[in-house]
Amino acid sequence: TRTTRPQRLLKAVQDRAIRGNPKSVISVIDHYCRNQEWAMNVGDEKGFILDSVVSELNPQTVLELGTYCGYSAVRIGRLLHSGARLLTLEFNPDYAAVAREVISWAGLENTVQLVEGASGDWIPRLREHFGIHTFDFIFLDHWKEGYLADIKLLEECRLLRKGTVLLADNVVCPGAPDYLEYVRKSPLYDSRYFKSHLEYTKAEDGLEKSVYLG
Numbered sequence: 001t002r003t004t005r006p007q008r009l010l011k012a013v014q015d016r017a018i019r020g021n022p023k024s025v026i027s028v029i030d031h032y033c034r035n036q037e038w039a040m041n042v043g044d045e046k047g048f049i050l051d052s053v054v055s056e057l058n059p060q061t062v063l064e065l066g067t068y069c070g071y072s073a074v075r076i077g078r079l080l081h082s083g084a085r086l087l088t089l090e091f092n093p094d095y096a097a098v099a100r101e102v103i104s105w106a107g108l109e110n111t112v113q114l115v116e117g118a119s120g121d122w123i124p125r126l127r128e129h130f131g132i133h134t135f136d137f138i139f140l141d142h143w144k145e146g147y148l149a150d151i152k153l154l155e156e157c158r159l160l161r162k163g164t165v166l167l168a169d170n171v172v173c174p175g176a177p178d179y180l181e182y183v184r185k186s187p188l189y190d191s192r193y194f195k196s197h198l199e200y201t202k203a204e205d206g207l208e209k210s211v212y213l214g
């Protein structure tokens with residue numbers, strides 16, 4: 001039977017990227033998705049904004065919701081200093097299987113931990129299961145309809161602290177209107193929109209950066 005889009009992306013990484021070199025994994029994926037087959041990675045343009053937020057924050061504990069093929073896990077993981085850790089949650093087992101290989105090819109298996117399952121099931125268990133108190137940085141890139149419920153759950157589970165930064169992908173395309181309204185109206189957050197484009201296209205999209213004020 002036919003291969004899947006994530007499997008074809010993984011093959012491009014294994015054929016063209018240098019093992020243990022996150023920068024080459026990122027550039028191979030971006031070139032492949034721009035020139036051969038589009039895929040829903042955050043991409044190079046929004047990725048540059050993601051890089052600047054992560055670099056400025058220098059977080060020790062990071063949560064990613066929505067791994068897909070592992071592109072943003074590699075982008076974030078490569079910037080983390082020794083001892084820092086990224087926990088990335090992925091619901092789709094086919095995506096998770098590919099992402100594990102991409103993360104390993106980049107040599108980031110000791111920095112990035114992929115956990116398979118639904119964010120709504122895992123978030124209440126993160127403290128007891130992984131010994132996490134609070135997150136410094138959270139990247140939201142999973143189902144757009146789930147963004148709002150998940151940050152409310154993160155609040156309830158007290159996994160945010162004063163200064164925790166949340167960065168949400170796709171707030172324009174496909175869009176997360178209820179999430180945007182909430183973070184922009186709530187006194188608990190200081191929110192700002194970074195206008196950009198949908199990965200590998202000219203369509204508008206952007207990232208919403210929201211600082212939790214506690």
Ligand SMILES: O=C(NCCO)c1cc(-c2ccc(F)cc2)cc(O)c1O
Binds near residue numbers: 041042066141174
């Ligand atoms: O659903 C998404 N992610 C969760 C599943 O992994 C997602 C979708 C799109 C997209 C798709 C189809 C289109 F026409 C436009 C945008 C883009 C993204 O960056 C995304 O993260």
Ligand SMILES: [Mg+2]
Binds near residue numbers: 040141169170
């Ligand atoms: Mg996205």
